[in-house]
Amino acid sequence: MTDLRERITDLVAQGDDVNPGAAKNAVADLLRALNSGDVRAAAPTDDGWATNAWVKEGILLGFRVGRIVDYSTDDFPFYDKNTYPVKPLRKGDGVRLVPGGSSVRTGSYLAPGVVCMPPMYVNVGAYVDADTMIDSHALVGSCAQIGQRVHLSASAQIGGVLEPVNATPVVVEDDVFVGGNCGVFEGCRVREGAVLASGVQLTASSKVYDLVHETVLTGTADEPLTIPPRAVVVSGSRTVDSPFGREHGLSLYAPLIVKYRDASTEAATALEDALR
Numbered sequence: 605m606t607d608l609r610e611r612i613t614d615l616v617a618q619g620d621d622v623n624p625g626a627a628k629n630a631v632a633d634l635l636r637a638l639n640s641g642d643v644r645a646a647a648p649t650d651d652g653w654a655t656n657a658w659v660k661e662g663i664l665l666g667f668r669v670g671r672i673v674d675y676s677t678d679d680f681p682f683y684d685k686n687t688y689p690v691k692p693l694r695k696g697d698g699v700r701l702v703p704g705g706s707s708v709r710t711g712s713y714l715a716p717g718v719v720c721m722p723p724m725y726v727n728v729g730a731y732v733d734a735d736t737m738i739d740s741h742a743l744v745g746s747c748a749q750i751g752q753r754v755h756l757s758a759s760a761q762i763g764g765v766l767e768p769v770n771a772t773p774v775v776v777e778d779d780v781f782v783g784g785n786c787g788v789f790e791g792c793r794v795r796e797g798a799v800l801a802s803g804v805q806l807t808a809s810s811k812v813y814d815l816v817h818e819t820v821l822t823g824t825a826d827e828p829l830t831i832p833p834r835a836v837v838v839s840g841s842r843t844v845d846s847p848f849g850r851e852h853g854l855s856l857y858a859p860l861i862v863k864y865r866d867a868s869t870e871a872a873t874a875l876e877d878a879l880r
Contacts, residue, residue: 605643608633612662624669631666631687634659634711638729639691641713645729645747646773653749653793657769660747663711663729664766688728712744715752727764733778751778751796755873763789772828781873792823797834797865799873804837804859812837814861821861834865 611630615622637643638659645659670685682690691710693699699714704722708714711728717735720726724738729747732738736754744750745764756762760782765771772791776782780794783802788794790808806812810829812821823829831837840860843849863869 605637608637608643609658612658612665616661616665622665622669627665627669628687631662631669634662635666635688635728638711638713641715641731644713644731644749646749646775653772653775655770655772659729660766660769663746664769666711729766729773730764739784745774747773749773749775751776751780753779755781757782757784757786757802759785761787761789763787765791777833791828793828793830795831795833795835798831799834799836799865799869800831801836801838803839805839805857806831806837806859810859812859812861813840813842816861816863832861832864835861836863836865836869838862 608630612634615627615630634643643659644656646653646655666687667685670687672683673686675682675684675690688710691708691712693701693708698716700719701708702720702722706720706722706724708720708726709728712726712730714726714732715734718732719737721738721740724740724742726732726738726744727746730744732744732750733752735752736750736756738744738756739758739760741759742756743761745762746766748762748764750762754776762774762776765773774788774791775793776788777794777796779797781799782788783800783804785803786800787805789806792806792808794800806829808823808829812829812831814821821829837859840858841855842858844854844856
């Protein structure tokens, strides 16, 4: 994809003088590559994950040069930029899209075996790998990277990012279980096999207290907050350690690692094959 990357980079550098026709052609090629999974906004490497800033630049270019058009049918009103038509999905893709208000934006990849329960939403640039379940009211934000056999439970929110273009997107690796009403935002990374219990919220500034190893996990300017492999995270609290806080019995939200995945966890988080 070196040629496509160079085309996008050159067009973005032209600013307001960009040729709309050339830009739209390049964006269309980028969206085809994203839809097929040949290009990703971020990809695993031997050293972790690498963000492909040029992909996000191309997505933003598509919004800039596009114009609002009417894609509506008799039963479905739909108005969006002409650079972002309906995502092409075919029976042979192996994706199960259950009717009832779900939407998958073009420029996102759904691997074979992905199940989409209504209503859910997958935004542009997202990558969802094989046999993942996206449950009702779940969001996969722009450029988020979701691994294989992940379960995104009802109302789980996986945040997206387009700007700044070099910002790390949220990464949820293989075999992760994300409980109902969880939120993973601001480039946080959840490593393979981890479990987020219902209601857990993770942001770039979160402190995660590992009760097993008696450590505190935080993100840095160079590395995102990362949940270790097979960690089981639940919602907890910590005391506000100030005179006022102690006087009023105040506490702050704190995610806690209470154990690492074991046989009992496997049984509790197993997704029946019949559901797929």
